[in-house]
Amino acid sequence: MVTLAEVAQHAGVSASTVSYVLSGKRSISTTTRRRVEESIRKLGYHPNAGARALASSRSNIIALMIPLRTDMYVPVMMEIAVAVATTARTHGYDILLLTGEEGPDAVRRVTGSGLADAMILMDVELDDERLPLLRGTDQPSVLIGLPADTTGLTCVDLDFRATGALCVEHLADLGHRDITVIGEAPAVYERHTGFAERTLDGLRTRARELGLRLLHRPCEGGYDAMAATLARVFDERPDTTGFVVQNESAVEPLLALLRQQGRAVPEDVSVVAVCPEQVATQASVRLTSVALPAHEMGRRAVEQLVAKLDGHGSDEVVLLAPELTVRASSGPAPVRP
Amino acid sequence: MVTLAEVAQHAGVSASTVSYVLSGKRSISTTTRRRVEESIRKLGYHPNAGARALASSRSNIIALMIPLRTDMYVPVMMEIAVAVATTARTHGYDILLLTGEEGPDAVRRVTGSGLADAMILMDVELDDERLPLLRGTDQPSVLIGLPADTTGLTCVDLDFRATGALCVEHLADLGHRDITVIGEAPAVYERHTGFAERTLDGLRTRARELGLRLLHRPCEGGYDAMAATLARVFDERPDTTGFVVQNESAVEPLLALLRQQGRAVPEDVSVVAVCPEQVATQASVRLTSVALPAHEMGRRAVEQLVAKLDGHGSDEVVLLAPELTVRASSGPAPVRP
DNA sequence: AGAAGCTGTCGAAGCGCTTCGACGCCCTAT
DNA sequence: ATAGGGCGTCGAAGCGCTTCGACAGCTTCT
Numbered sequence: 001m002v003t004l005a006e007v008a009q010h011a012g013v014s015a016s017t018v019s020y021v022l023s024g025k026r027s028i029s030t031t032t033r034r035r036v037e038e039s040i041r042k043l044g045y046h047p048n049a050g051a052r053a054l055a056s057s058r059s060n061i062i063a064l065m066i067p068l069r070t071d072m073y074v075p076v077m078m079e080i081a082v083a084v085a086t087t088a089r090t091h092g093y094d095i096l097l098l099t100g101e102e103g104p105d106a107v108r109r110v111t112g113s114g115l116a117d118a119m120i121l122m123d124v125e126l127d128d129e130r131l132p133l134l135r136g137t138d139q140p141s142v143l144i145g146l147p148a149d150t151t152g153l154t155c156v157d158l159d160f161r162a163t164g165a166l167c168v169e170h171l172a173d174l175g176h177r178d179i180t181v182i183g184e185a186p187a188v189y190e191r192h193t194g195f196a197e198r199t200l201d202g203l204r205t206r207a208r209e210l211g212l213r214l215l216h217r218p219c220e221g222g223y224d225a226m227a228a229t230l231a232r233v234f235d236e237r238p239d240t241t242g243f244v245v246q247n248e249s250a251v252e253p254l255l256a257l258l259r260q261q262g263r264a265v266p267e268d269v270s271v272v273a274v275c276p277e278q279v280a281t282q283a284s285v286r287l288t289s290v291a292l293p294a295h296e297m298g299r300r301a302v303e304q305l306v307a308k309l310d311g312h313g314s315d316e317v318v319l320l321a322p323e324l325t326v327r328a329s330s331g332p333a334p335v336r337p
Numbered sequence: 338m339v340t341l342a343e344v345a346q347h348a349g350v351s352a353s354t355v356s357y358v359l360s361g362k363r364s365i366s367t368t369t370r371r372r373v374e375e376s377i378r379k380l381g382y383h384p385n386a387g388a389r390a391l392a393s394s395r396s397n398i399i400a401l402m403i404p405l406r407t408d409m410y411v412p413v414m415m416e417i418a419v420a421v422a423t424t425a426r427t428h429g430y431d432i433l434l435l436t437g438e439e440g441p442d443a444v445r446r447v448t449g450s451g452l453a454d455a456m457i458l459m460d461v462e463l464d465d466e467r468l469p470l471l472r473g474t475d476q477p478s479v480l481i482g483l484p485a486d487t488t489g490l491t492c493v494d495l496d497f498r499a500t501g502a503l504c505v506e507h508l509a510d511l512g513h514r515d516i517t518v519i520g521e522a523p524a525v526y527e528r529h530t531g532f533a534e535r536t537l538d539g540l541r542t543r544a545r546e547l548g549l550r551l552l553h554r555p556c557e558g559g560y561d562a563m564a565a566t567l568a569r570v571f572d573e574r575p576d577t578t579g580f581v582v583q584n585e586s587a588v589e590p591l592l593a594l595l596r597q598q599g600r601a602v603p604e605d606v607s608v609v610a611v612c613p614e615q616v617a618t619q620a621s622v623r624l625t626s627v628a629l630p631a632h633e634m635g636r637r638a639v640e641q642l643v644a645k646l647d648g649h650g651s652d653e654v655v656l657l658a659p660e661l662t663v664r665a666s667s668g669p670a671p672v673r674p
Numbered sequence: 675a676g677a678a679g680c681t682g683t684c685g686a687a688g689c690g691c692t693t694c695g696a697c698g699c700c701c702t703a704t
Numbered sequence: 705a706t707a708g709g710g711c712g713t714c715g716a717a718g719c720g721c722t723t724c725g726a727c728a729g730c731t732t733c734t
Contacts, residue, residue, distance in 0.1 A: 001451075003690060014714045019692060026693095029712060046449025050396060051690035053387025054719045064434070068419060075411040082405060085436045094452065095434040097401065099422045112383025114338075115431065222619045249619060252589055256621055282559045282586060284593055340720060351684045356722060363723095366682060388720035391689050 002045040011039040063116035065098040067123035073248050076294045083298025091306045107133045118305050126192040140308035142301045146194050156301045159319035160195045163290050164202025166324050167244045167272045172210045175333035176242035180233050183218040184247045221249025241333045248275040255284050266331035288330035290322045339382040348376040400453035402435040404460035413631045420635025428643045444470045455642050463529040477645035479638045493638045496656035497532045500627050501539025503661050504581045504609045509547045512670035513579035517570050518553040521584045558586025578670045583611040592621050603668035625667035627659045
C-alpha cells in the first residue's frame, strides 16, 4: 500500500504539500504540483479512506436507506438508487446502502459512528419514527417522500396532489364524467406512506371542482384481484368511462380484463396511469400516463444534500411538477345514447 | 461526539480495556465488562468508523457493484442487492453501492483506498475487464454470474445450463416434440453476459438428447416485438406446442398474443418461463417456471465473502440447482390428429 | 517453597491523513 | 533602502482507535 509519505518522498516534498495538492486548500506552485501529480500517478497512490475520515471528520459517504419490502414498484426504487449513486459520484461521494430493516437504529449507528456524512431516506411514512432522530442531529439529510410534518426537514417528491388533479383534468377535458380510481394495495394506505393519499386527495378535490363523479378502489396487483375489483366497479358505477390507475401491477390485468369484456380502449374506456415510463410504453396499449420521475428524484435529493454539506442549501420541500404524456389509452368519452 | 477515552474514564478503566471489551479479543472480567458496557450505554457511545478502519485496516464494508443499465431483470437485481445488504449486516458489514458505470476504475479506487474490505460484482460478462484487477489484488471478491474463465475467482450463480435442461425435460415429459425458445433481447447475447448462452446450451443439449426439435429466437420485450417474433415462429414451425421464455418482459405479451390467436394455454400450447416468482404468479396464466433465486444468490455471495475474510473459504464456483415449479401454463401436448 | 503459567489490565506506539502556525523568499510600496 | 505582504512550503500535532508487550496478582505443578 502506497502512503502519502511515500509520495512526498518520491516527489521530494513534504507530506503536507502533497495533501494540499490533493485538496487544493492552499496554493501550490505549478512545478511542484506537477511533480507531485506525477509521483501519485507513478506510484499508483490512493488516499486511505479511513485515515482521511479520521483526520478530516468527513467520510465522503452518503447513506441511502431503501425500503426492504417489495410490495411497491421496485424498479422505481432501483432507478432512484442508481440515480443517487451516480449523482453522488459526480460530487465525490460514495453511497452506503442501508435497508429499512434496521429502522431508527441504522440512523443512530451511522450518525454516531461517522460512517456517513449525510443520509437520504426513501419510503418515508407520514409519521416516520426516524424523523425525530434526524431533527435531533446536525447531520444533513434529505427525504424522498413527504411526511406529515416537514418542519426542519428537506424533502423531494413528485407532487402527487397535482398528479391526481392532472389525471382528472385530462379525463374531464375528454368529456368523461364517471371516473374510477384503481389505487394501490390496501396495505400501502394502511402504512401511511402518504403519496397514495395525496394522489387521491388531488383526484377528489379536482373531481369535485369539475363536478365529476369519482370512485376509489384500492387493489392488490394481479389478475384475480383486479377481476374482483373490476366486477364490483361496473356493478356499482356502470357508467364509468375513465380509469386512473396508480398500481403498476394492476395495469396489465385491467387492460386484459377490459379487452375480455369487449370494452375497447380508448373507444369505450379511457385509462390514465401513474407509473414509470417503461410500464406505460411496454403495456399492451401504450398508456397515457404521468411518469414517476425516479431519476430526477434521486438526482435532486443528492443535490440538495451536497448543497447542505457545502454550507449553502436549506430546509426546503421540493415538489416536482407532474407531466402527463398522452398516448393511446385515452380518448374522447363515448357519446351516451 | 463520545470517544473511547471518555467511556474509559467514565468506567474507570483504560482505553485499551474498553477496546477489548468491544472486540472480545482478550478476556475481560465479568465485573469490568459490565461496568464498561454500562458506560457505553449511558454515554451513547458509537465507535468512530474512520478511526477503527485506520487502526485495524478493516473497514467492515463490502462493496457491491450493480449494473447501471436497466434492460434486464431489475427487480431481481434489487432483490439480490437487498439480500446482500441484510446478510452483510448479520455479519457486521455494511454495503457500499457502486454502479457499473465507473467500471474497472471503481475497483481500483475501492481497493486502493481501503474503503471496502471486499467486493461483490454483479452482471459479470464472459470476459469482464474487471477480472484481471480482482485476480491481481489480495482483496477478496465474489462474482454473481459466471465469466468464461473462473480460475482464481469465486462465483455464485444459478445453474443456467441445468435450468435449460430442466425446462426441456418438463416439456418432453408432457409429450411436446416441437419447442420454441423465446430468448433475451439480442443485446443481451451480444454483451456476452453468459447466462443466456448457458441456458440455451442446456436447452439445446437436452433437446438433442431427447430427440426434440428446438427453435431459438431472441426477442426484445413488449407486444410489438413479440408479435413479430411469434408470427415468424409459427410460420417456420407450425407444430410448435411448447415455449420456453427467458425474458420476463416477453411473458405477458406472449400469453396475450396466444390468447388472441385462439391458442389456449395449456391445452394447445404449453409455456415454461425462467423468471422471478413474482412474474410467474402474477401473470394472466400462473406460469410453470424456474425461479431466479435472487435472495439466495445474494445471501450465498455474502457468505462466501465473509468466509474468505475470516480466513477460511476458498475459490469456488457455486451453482445453485434450478427448481421447476409446475403451475397452470404447462400440460400434456395436444394429440396430433 | 519456588518455578511456571494464567488471567486481567494498562501504557504506549502507531495507523495515514489533515491542518495550523511558522517561516523563508521575493515583490511591491514607501 | 526597508517595511509590509503575498506566496509556497514545511514541521508537528493530533484525529480515535487497535494492538503489542509488560506486568501484577493468582493458581497450579513439581
